[in-house]
Structures are given as structure tokens and as C-alpha cells.
Amino acid sequence: MTLAEVAxxxxxxxxxxxxxxxxxxxxxxxxxxKVEQLLDMHGYRRRSQAPPQAPLxxxxxxxxESVWAMELIRGVENVAKQNKASVVLTESGTRHAPGxxxxxxxxxxxxxxxxxxxxxxxxxxxxxxxxxxxxxxIVDPAGDPDPDVPSVGSANWAGxxxxxxxxxxxxxxxxxxxxxxxxxxxSLARLDGYRSAMxxxxxxxxxxxxxxxxxxxxxGFEQAMDLLERPDRPTAIFAGSDLQALGVLEAARLxxxxxPDDLSVVGYDDVPLAQWSSPSLTTVHxxxxxxxxxAARMLLRPHDAxxxxxxxxxxxxxxxxxxxxxxxxx
Numbered sequence: 001m002t003l004a005e006v007a008x009x010x011x012x013x014x015x016x017x018x019x020x021x022x023x024x025x026x027x028x029x030x031x032x033x034k035v036e037q038l039l040d041m042h043g044y045r046r047r048s049q050a051p052p053q054a055p056l057x058x059x060x061x062x063x064x065e066s067v068w069a070m071e072l073i074r075g076v077e078n079v080a081k082q083n084k085a086s087v088v089l090t091e092s093g094t095r096h097a098p099g100x101x102x103x104x105x106x107x108x109x110x111x112x113x114x115x116x117x118x119x120x121x122x123x124x125x126x127x128x129x130x131x132x133x134x135x136x137x138i139v140d141p142a143g144d145p146d147p148d149v150p151s152v153g154s155a156n157w158a159g160x161x162x163x164x165x166x167x168x169x170x171x172x173x174x175x176x177x178x179x180x181x182x183x184x185x186x187s188l189a190r191l192d193g194y195r196s197a198m199x200x201x202x203x204x205x206x207x208x209x210x211x212x213x214x215x216x217x218x219x220g221f222e223q224a225m226d227l228l229e230r231p232d233r234p235t236a237i238f239a240g241s242d243l244q245a246l247g248v249l250e251a252a253r254l255x256x257x258x259x260p261d262d263l264s265v266v267g268y269d270d271v272p273l274a275q276w277s278s279p280s281l282t283t284v285h286x287x288x289x290x291x292x293x294x295a296a297r298m299l300l301r302p303h304d305a306x307x308x309x310x311x312x313x314x315x316x317x318x319x320x321x322x323x324x325x326x327x328x329x330x
Contacts, residue, residue: 075292158195
């Protein structure tokens with residue numbers, strides 16, 4: 001059956017059939033489904049099964065201005081080099097689902113696969129990528145990953161638990177947390193780990209000590225300044241990222257507080273600069289580079305459509321340095 005006959009049976013133009021074949025976004029979902037059913041029915045072999053023009057792995061961030069982004073880039077680069085591929089970096093423009101401009105661009109580039117960081121994929125985008133045989137993997141999904149989406153994450157709940165238990169073992173009782181955005185799964189998992197550790201220590205969680213940030217230095221600084229101005233200020237702060245922890249250290253300095261004598265601080269990620277802060281930062285090691293390597297390997301493995309999508313979760317662990325100690329008069 002020719003494309004013209006498919007168009008006639010579907011009651012659409014030939015250009016619309018071409019758009020469906022090429023995964024374009026400017027086709028209604030109902031029309032796309034109708035055309036795809038006809039193509040499948042008549043055994044039409046789509047051009048999407050042709051090999052890509054260049055061996056590329058596309059790595060997508062909503063923003064590149066972060067220290068931990070470099071760890072993820074290095075991880076994907078390592079696997080790409082082993083497979084004689086190059087890495088293309090793009091920004092999606094939004095924290096969650098990538099925008100329409102991005103999807104049009106990736107369909108034109110036709111990479112070997114796409115690694116998305118902190119992104120969820122709407123059904124429409126998943127369908128477009130699959131229509132062009134472009135595999136995709138999400139690293140540390142922003143929400144609960146769909147069962148049909150391969151993903152790589154880390155043990156965020158266990159990380160939050162370990163960070164907080166380290167502080168309760170030092171006999172801290174007023175422990176604040178500055179986690180990440182309220183609508184991201186990793187932030188909430190770390191918060192749940194914090195709550196569990198507080199409960200295990202027989203301590204109540206003071207809601208006023210639970211803060212949501214944005215994983216950046218400025219957000220950590222602003223939340224810490226507010227927390228440290230309280231008459232009943234916390235004796236310890238668990239920050240949901242090392243960058244936020246650096247903001248906490250600066251706030252403590254401006255308030256004339258010594259870390260760890262007056263305030264203990266724990267970060268999260270264990271990026272390289274954590275060991276060079278003053279004092280060096282106690283933090284939860286998140287295997288960012290390994291997460292990226294696993295995601296890239298998943299893209300390059302042969303896929304079995306009959307199997308459910310794979311979810312890999314890597315372990316986290318506490319790295320104790322110089323920013324934590326028992327509270328005064330404990």
C-alpha cells in the first residue's frame with residue numbers, strides 16, 4: 001500500500017501521513033492514532049528504522065548551570081567514547097517535560113538515544129520518539145516514573161535517613177531540612193528519609209524547620225538566613241544538595257556562627273567542591289557519574305519490546321568530613 005492510499009483511507013492529506021511518519025508534533029492525537037493503525041495494519045515499514053545519520057547521544061538538562069551537571073556529562077561521555085559516539089548537550093527550557101521546540105530538534109537530529117535529567121515525558125513525546133526508534137532514559141525522574149519509561153535513580157530515602165541519623169547520633173534534636181522543589185520525587189524521598197530518622201530517634205518534626213529550596217546556593221542561603229534568625233534556631237541543618245549546603249555555610253558565617261561548633265551542616269550529592277569548602281562538608285554521596293553511565297548503557301543495549309522498562313536504583317552513602325559535631329552543652 002502506498003502512502004497516498006493510506007492518506008485516502010485515513011481521510012487526511014499526504015503531508016499529514018508524512019508528519020506522522022516523521023514524528024512531528026503538529027498532528028492531533030486522534031489523527032496520529034488512526035494513521036499509525038493503518039500503517040501497522042498494512043505492514044508499512046517506517047523510515048524511522050533507518051540508522052541515524054550520526055552516532056550521537058543527546059543529554060538533556062532543564063539548565064546546565066550546576067556543578068553536578070558536570071558529573072553527569074562526564075558519565076555519559078565515558079560510555080559514548082567506548083562506543084565511538086559523541087555527546088550533544090541541550091536545554092529543554094522547563095524543569096519537567098521538555099518543550100515542543102526540543103522535540104522537533106531531536107527528531108531532526110535522530111540521535112542514537114536521549115538521556116533526560118529531571119524530566120518527565122508526556123505520552124505524546126514518548127510516542128514521537130518511539131515512532132522514530134529513538135530510545136530514551138530518564139535520570140532521577142521528577143515524578144513517579146511511568147512503568148514504560150526506563151530510568152536510573154539513587155536511594156534518596158536511604159540518603160535522607162543516613163544524613164539525619166548522623167545528626168541524631170550526635171544528639172542533635174532541633175534539626176532543620178532544606179530539601180529541593182516540592183514537586184520533585186527525589187526531594188520528597190529525602191524528606192521522607194529525614195522524617196523517618198527523626199521518628200526513629202523519638203523526635204517530633206517541627207513543621208517550621210521543614211523548608212523547600214531549589215537545589216541552588218542562593219536558595220539554601222535564603223532559607224538558612226531565615227532559620228538562623230529564629231530565637232529557637234536549629235542546631236543542625238540537612239541540605240538537600242551540596243550547593244544549598246554552601247549557602248547554609250555562608251549564612252552561618254554572616255550570622256557569626258561557627259560550623260560545626262555552633263551549627264552542624266550536612267549536604268547531599270558529594271560533588272568535588274564539597275571537600276574543598278571550609279569546613280569540608282559532611283554529605284551524602286550520590287553516584288552521579290555512575291548514574292549517567294548506566295543511563296547511557298541502557299540506551300545502547302538491544303531492546304526487547306516484550307519486557308517492561310528497566311528501573312535501576314544505585315546506593316547512596318554518608319561521607320563524614322568536618323562540618324558536623326555534637327551540639328554545645330550536649
